[in-house]
Amino acid sequence: MPEFKGYIHDVGGPTANFRYGSCDKQKTDGICARRKCLAPTPCKNIKVSHSEYIQLLDELKSLPGVKKVFIRSGIRFDYLMLDDDDTFFRRLVKDHVSGQLKVAPEHCSSNVLRCMGKPDISVYEGFKKKYFELCKKYGKEQYLVPYLMSSHPGSALDDAVQLAVYLKKSGYAPEQVQDFYPTPGTVSTTMFYTGIDPLSGKKVYVPSTYEEKKLQRALLQYNRPEHRATVIQALKKAGREDLIGFGKDCLVRPMNTKGYEKKPSDKQRSSDKINGYGRKNSSVKKTAGPRKKKHK
Ligand code: SF4
Numbered sequence: 281m282p283e284f285k286g287y288i289h290d291v292g293g294p295t296a297n298f299r300y301g302s303c304d305k306q307k308t309d310g311i312c313a314r315r316k317c318l319a320p321t322p323c324k325n326i327k328v329s330h331s332e333y334i335q336l337l338d339e340l341k342s343l344p345g346v347k348k349v350f351i352r353s354g355i356r357f358d359y360l361m362l363d364d365d366d367t368f369f370r371r372l373v374k375d376h377v378s379g380q381l382k383v384a385p386e387h388c389s390s391n392v393l394r395c396m397g398k399p400d401i402s403v404y405e406g407f408k409k410k411y412f413e414l415c416k417k418y419g420k421e422q423y424l425v426p427y428l429m430s431s432h433p434g435s436a437l438d439d440a441v442q443l444a445v446y447l448k449k450s451g452y453a454p455e456q457v458q459d460f461y462p463t464p465g466t467v468s469t470t471m472f473y474t475g476i477d478p479l480s481g482k483k484v485y486v487p488s489t490y491e492e493k494k495l496q497r498a499l500l501q502y503n504r505p506e507h508r509a510t511v512i513q514a515l516k517k518a519g520r521e522d523l524i525g526f527g528k529d530c531l532v533r534p535m536n537t538k539g540y541e542k543k544p545s546d547k548q549r550s551s552d553k554i555n556g557y558g559r560k561n562s563s564v565k566k567t568a569g570p571r572k573k574k575h576k
Pocket residue numbers: 302303304305306310311312315316317323324325326327
């Protein structure tokens with residue numbers, strides 16, 4: 281293949297590092313019907329190892345003409361964090377990330393994460409911390425791109441506001457967000473159509489109207505001027521007018537009667553607590569990670 285330049289761009293894919301059965305019992309009895317292997321807390325029977333994945337990456341790297349082997353997405357960070365041996369984590373950061381790694385915390389609200397079968401957001405935070413520590417250790421300027429989803433079953437407007445506040449505190453502004461769509465054969469789709477969590481039998485809130493989906497989606501990109509009116513509408517509906525204003529914790533500035541952003545008064549402008557959103561040197565980043573160095 282003359283066009284092959286020696287770069288294998290993605291040995292990832294869904295659950296890239298969680299490649300085999302979860303435990304010995306699964307080999308004979310199949311997967312448990314009433315609980316998940318990794319969430320809300322890891323099952324005590326789960327077996328965690330990355331040795332086979334490391335071997336696969338080594339074999340690929342040793343093929344004639346291969347210079348680099350990258351993993352772009354699909355790492356189950358919760359599975360990775362369970363591994364007492366951090367060899368794979370170090371190898372991942374040192375050798376297999378091409379600038380940025382996409383991972384999927386998907387939300388931060390415990391209500392929503394429970395419905396998604398995802399662990400508490402603290403697990404993602406632990407992963408993020410170690411990822412950037414290793415980047416620093418190996419002198420790599422690399423980023424994390426978190427996938428986020430709006431309007432998953434279990435997500436009320438309050439949960440979407442919670443996610444917007446989390447993003448604001450993290451200083452992260454997603455370029456893309458995904459709105460939940462039911463797909464065949466998933467637990468989430470069962471919740472969407474029945475309003476019941478099939479694992480617990482409990483009722484689940486399902487945002488399904490166009491109007492509510494629009495509000496939840498806009499909150500995830502609260503910093504975009506085109507979403508300002510919708511974000512204000514969502515915050516008012518959620519009873520969170522405290523997040524509309526000029527303070528540093530506010531998500532959005534108020535609008536005047538003509539639909540334009542209101543300007544802060546001189547007194548507000550001189551306050552160091554003013555919301556940086558809208559300024560040239562906004563504190564909001566588009567990737568989760570350290571700022572890029574300025575090149576002269
Ligand atoms: S939930 Fe536990 S016992 Fe059941 S398949 Fe997963 S790891 Fe095995």
